[in-house]
Amino acid sequence: MNLKNEKTAIILAGLLIGVISALLVVFGNPANMGFCIACFIRDTAGALGLHQAAAVQYIRPEIIGLVIGSCVIALVKKEFIPRGGSSPMTRFALGFFVMIGCLMFLGCPYRMVLRIAGGDMNAVIGLIGFIAGILVGVFFLNRGFTLKRTYSLPKIESAIFPTAQIVLLILLITAPAFIFFTAVDGGPGAKHAAILISLGAGLIVGILAQRTRLCMVGGIRDVILFREWKLFFGFAAILVAAFITNLITGHFSLGFIDQPIAITDGLWNFLGMLTVGFGCVLLGGCPLRQLILAGEGNTDSAITILGLFAGAAIAHNFAMASSSKGPTFNGKIGVIIGIIVILIIAVTNTKKEKLA
Amino acid sequence: MIYIATFYSHFGAIRFKKKCIADGLSASVMPVPRSLSSSCGTCVTFTVSDEYYLDENINEEIEQIVCVEENKYRQIYQASDS
Numbered sequence: 001m002n003l004k005n006e007k008t009a010i011i012l013a014g015l016l017i018g019v020i021s022a023l024l025v026v027f028g029n030p031a032n033m034g035f036c037i038a039c040f041i042r043d044t045a046g047a048l049g050l051h052q053a054a055a056v057q058y059i060r061p062e063i064i065g066l067v068i069g070s071c072v073i074a075l076v077k078k079e080f081i082p083r084g085g086s087s088p089m090t091r092f093a094l095g096f097f098v099m100i101g102c103l104m105f106l107g108c109p110y111r112m113v114l115r116i117a118g119g120d121m122n123a124v125i126g127l128i129g130f131i132a133g134i135l136v137g138v139f140f141l142n143r144g145f146t147l148k149r150t151y152s153l154p155k156i157e158s159a160i161f162p163t164a165q166i167v168l169l170i171l172l173i174t175a176p177a178f179i180f181f182t183a184v185d186g187g188p189g190a191k192h193a194a195i196l197i198s199l200g201a202g203l204i205v206g207i208l209a210q211r212t213r214l215c216m217v218g219g220i221r222d223v224i225l226f227r228e229w230k231l232f233f234g235f236a237a238i239l240v241a242a243f244i245t246n247l248i249t250g251h252f253s254l255g256f257i258d259q260p261i262a263i264t265d266g267l268w269n270f271l272g273m274l275t276v277g278f279g280c281v282l283l284g285g286c287p288l289r290q291l292i293l294a295g296e297g298n299t300d301s302a303i304t305i306l307g308l309f310a311g312a313a314i315a316h317n318f319a320m321a322s323s324s325k326g327p328t329f330n331g332k333i334g335v336i337i338g339i340i341v342i343l344i345i346a347v348t349n350t351k352k353e354k355l356a
Numbered sequence: 357m358i359y360i361a362t363f364y365s366h367f368g369a370i371r372f373k374k375k376c377i378a379d380g381l382s383a384s385v386m387p388v389p390r391s392l393s394s395s396c397g398t399c400v401t402f403t404v405s406d407e408y409y410l411d412e413n414i415n416e417e418i419e420q421i422v423c424v425e426e427n428k429y430r431q432i433y434q435a436s437d438s
Contacts, residue, residue: 074394086364141367142370145367146365146368149416150364210394211390213394213396222387226387226398228387231387231396284397296394351367
C-alpha cells in the first residue's frame with residue numbers, strides 16, 4: 001500500500017468509524033459516547049466490582065469487540081506478534097494516570113472527538129490541553145525519551161488478554177449475580193445499545209483501527225514530528241462523519257452549558273487532557289491504540305490497559321472522577337500528582353544525549 | 357539504493373539518523389509505512405550508493421532493515437529476537 005492509498009484508507013475508515021460511533025448513541029449509548037475507551041473500561045471495572053459507583057457499571061461489549069477484532073485480523077494477516085518487556089510497570093503507571101486525566105475531563109481522546117462532533121465546546125478546551133500535552137511529550141521524545149525495546153514472548157503470554165475478553169463476554173451474556181450492572185435509569189451505565197450491536201461495532205472499529213493504525217495521539221504527534229498528516233486525517237474524518245451523523249439524527253447541541261456527561265471548568269478540562277496527551281505520547285498511543293496493540297499480541301499495551309482499569313477503579317473509589325456537577329477536589333489533586341509523576345517518568349527515561 | 361530501517365523506539369531511530377548523517381549518508385525520519393509493519397513508530401529512510409554494508413555490531417535498537425525495490429521491500433536484516 002503506497003502513501004496515497006494509506007491516506008485514502010484511513011480517511012474512509014475514519015468516516016465509517018465516525019458514523020458507527022454516532023449511531024451507537026441512537027441505538028442506546030450515552031450522548032456523545034458512542035465510543036469512549038476510558039468510560040467503557042471504567043464501566044467494565046465497575047461491573048467487576050473494582051469500584052462501587054452504581055451509576056457506571058456495565059461490561060461494555062465495544063471494548064471486547066475492539067480487542068477481538070484487532071486480534072482476529074492480526075492473526076489472519078499474520079501480524080499477531082507476541083512481544084513485551086518494554087518497561088511494563090512504567091506503562092502501568094502511565095496508564096493509571098492517563099485514566100485519572102480522562103476521568104477529570106470525562107472522556108478519552110476518542111470521546112473528545114465525538115464530544116466536539118456533538119457540539120460540546122468544552123471538548124475544544126480539552127483538545128487544546130491534549131495538544132499541549134502531546135507537545136510536552138514530543139519535547140522529551142526529541143531529547144531521547146525511551147521506554148526501551150520490546151522482546152519476543154511465548155504465544156500463550158499474548159493470548160491471555162484477548163482470551164480474557166471472551167471471558168468478559170460470557171460474563172456479560174450470562175449475567176451472574178456477582179457481576180454489577182447499573183439499574184435501569186440509574187446512570188450512564190444503564191444506557192447501552194444491544195449487546196450484538198455494540199459487539200459488532202467494536203469488531204468493525206477494531207478491524208479498521210488495526211488495518212489503518214488509527215490513533216488520536218499518533219495523528220497529532222506525527223504532524224508535529226514529521227509534518228505527516230495521514231493519521232491526523234483519520235482523526236478529522238471521524239469528527240466530520242460523526243458531526244454530520246449527529247446533525248441528521250438530531251444529536252447536535254452547540255455550546256458549553258448542559259452538555260451531556262461533561263464539566264464546564266475550562267482549566268480542569270485543559271489539565272485533564274494535558275495529562276492524557278502527555279502520558280499517551282510516552283506510551284506511544286492513545287487508549288484506543290493500546291487496545292488494538294494488545295489484540296495484536298503486545299503485552300506492554302495489555303499492561304497499560306490494566307493500568308487504565310486500576311486508574312478507573314481508584315478514581316471512583318477515591319472520589320477523583322468528575323461528574324456533571326464539576327471536578328472534585330480529590331480529582332484536581334489526582335491530576336496534579338499525575339502530571340508530576342508523568343514528568344518524573346519522562347525525565348528519568350530520557351537519555352542524556354541531545355538528539356534533535 | 358534506498359533503505360528503510362525500523363526500530364524498537366523513537367530514540368533508536370533518531371540516533372540512527374544522526375549516525376547516518378555523520379557518515380555522510382542522506383537520511384530522514386518518517387512514520388513506518390503500513391505495508392512494512394503494523395507498528396506506528398518511527399523509521400529512518402536512508403540512501404546508500406551501493407549495497408548497504410551491514411555492520412556486525414548493528415544498533416541493538418534496529419528491528420529490521422529493508423531495501424526499497426520497485427513495488428516491494430527486500431528484507432536484509434531482522435533482529436533475531438523480534
